[in-house]
Amino acid sequence: MAEKCELLETCGFFKKYQESWSVACKNLISKYCMGPKMAECKRKEYRAKNGQSPDPDMMPTGDRLKA
Numbered sequence: 001m002a003e004k005c006e007l008l009e010t011c012g013f014f015k016k017y018q019e020s021w022s023v024a025c026k027n028l029i030s031k032y033c034m035g036p037k038m039a040e041c042k043r044k045e046y047r048a049k050n051g052q053s054p055d056p057d058m059m060p061t062g063d064r065l066k067a
């Protein structure tokens, strides 16, 4: 299994939140973007369905982040 999501470089969520100090963001990144739940990412699902990426504030869980 890949150790990093193949969309990491272009993913709006990752780009925006990779430097975040928020524990929630760190957990999501380590579970989804660089971890075992990568294939379950809702952003990927959205992209496949809609042909375009969701905005950066949609989390890999499908919930929305509020700044």
Ligand code: SF4
Pocket: 005, 006, 007, 008, 011, 012, 013, 014, 032, 033, 034, 038, 041, 042, 043, 044, 059, 060
């Ligand atoms: S949020 Fe989803 S699509 Fe984006 S890098 Fe993480 S696992 Fe990949």
